[in-house]
Amino acid sequence: MRWEALALFVMLVPGIAQGYPLHGSNGEVNCTIFGTFKDSWPTGNADADRYAVLNVDLSLTRVNASDSTFIQAIYSLTDGNDRVYKTSPEYTKDFQFGRKLIGFVVPTETIAKSLTVDLSSDPTGGEQFSIPFPGLSNSSNGKVTLLYYGVLRSWMESNKRTFEFDIGLTNNGTIKLPLSAENFSLVDQWGWKYASKTYDIYGRKGIQAAELEPNGTLRSGLVFSPLSPLTRPVELVYEYSSNSSLALNIDSEAGLRSNITAPQSCDECRGSQNEPAPGTLAGSIKATKARLEKVKGNITDSSPPKGRDEI
Numbered sequence: 001m002r003w004e005a006l007a008l009f010v011m012l013v014p015g016i017a018q019g020y021p022l023h024g025s026n027g028e029v030n031c032t033i034f035g036t037f038k039d040s041w042p043t044g045n046a047d048a049d050r051y052a053v054l055n056v057d058l059s060l061t062r063v064n065a066s067d068s069t070f071i072q073a074i075y076s077l078t079d080g081n082d083r084v085y086k087t088s089p090e091y092t093k094d095f096q097f098g099r100k101l102i103g104f105v106v107p108t109e110t111i112a113k114s115l116t117v118d119l120s121s122d123p124t125g126g127e128q129f130s131i132p133f134p135g136l137s138n139s140s141n142g143k144v145t146l147l148y149y150g151v152l153r154s155w156m157e158s159n160k161r162t163f164e165f166d167i168g169l170t171n172n173g174t175i176k177l178p179l180s181a182e183n184f185s186l187v188d189q190w191g192w193k194y195a196s197k198t199y200d201i202y203g204r205k206g207i208q209a210a211e212l213e214p215n216g217t218l219r220s221g222l223v224f225s226p227l228s229p230l231t232r233p234v235e236l237v238y239e240y241s242s243n244s245s246l247a248l249n250i251d252s253e254a255g256l257r258s259n260i261t262a263p264q265s266c267d268e269c270r271g272s273q274n275e276p277a278p279g280t281l282a283g284s285i286k287a288t289k290a291r292l293e294k295v296k297g298n299i300t301d302s303s304p305p306k307g308r309d310e311i
């Protein structure tokens with residue numbers, strides 16, 4: 001599928017990780033955005049192909065963790081042209097208390113700028129606040145600029161995974177630039193490279209063979225199928241020739257991994273600088289002995305151990 005190029009109203013930033021998760025708060029409520037993706041707009045409308053459902057995976061919790069009352073929030077999405085979209089209830093899915101997927105019906109080419117959380121309906125929710133989305137990932141070698149707008153669709157069937165990405169390509173050169181699916185590849189977390197396909201398994205078009213005029217921009221879907229169900233896309237590669245290529249880091253989990261912190265050690269596991277560290281084998285043995293000494297002589301419960309379902 002080809003889309004008419006948009007004006008580049010978004011400032012381009014160096015294209016590495018998307019920066020998720022994103023965080024925002026007003027002091028009363030915390031919001032975390034874990035990621036976004038687009039999906040098809042399942043309707044019989046004749047213009048259905050021009051629209052998509054932009055899904056936002058988020059959590060909304062109170063700063064006071066002991067307050068578990070439901071948070072009454074209204075979400076709105078602002079795009080790069082400052083157009084505002086409201087959530088569509090039919091595309092809102094609750095996963096667990098405080099964690100949900102919210103959907104916005106938007107033009108397919110929409111670039112999300114920010115998410116606003118309106119808490120005016122919640123008695124103790126506080127003021128509304130907004131969370132900006134990361135800028136577009138891009139890479140350029142002077143002659144060609146590759147832009148990554150995000151995941152357009154993804155699904156798995158018969159243990160085979162398919163991804164369709166939303167990308168843009170600008171020809172900064174002075175001659176026509178031949179393009180086809182063969183110019184693109186996807187690298188997963190293990191370094192395995194997948195070739196792009198012209199069509200997905202349902203016959204929907206990916207990038208089509210074309211010649212991009214000088215200073216021209218192409219916006220297109222980019223299909224990779226079939227992939228291993230364990231594949232996590234890490235790098236998108238555009239290669240025009242054996243000595244000319246561009247690469248974009250599109251690893252949506254990079255931010256998640258960088259935010260993982262080691263759990264704090266318990267008091268009895270802490271020792272002086274001269275004692276074995278808790279993370280070592282010697283440290284683990286020492287910590288175990290300490291815990292055994294602590295409970296020695298205090299075991300009075302003779303009832304059988306609880307089963308898994310009773311814990």
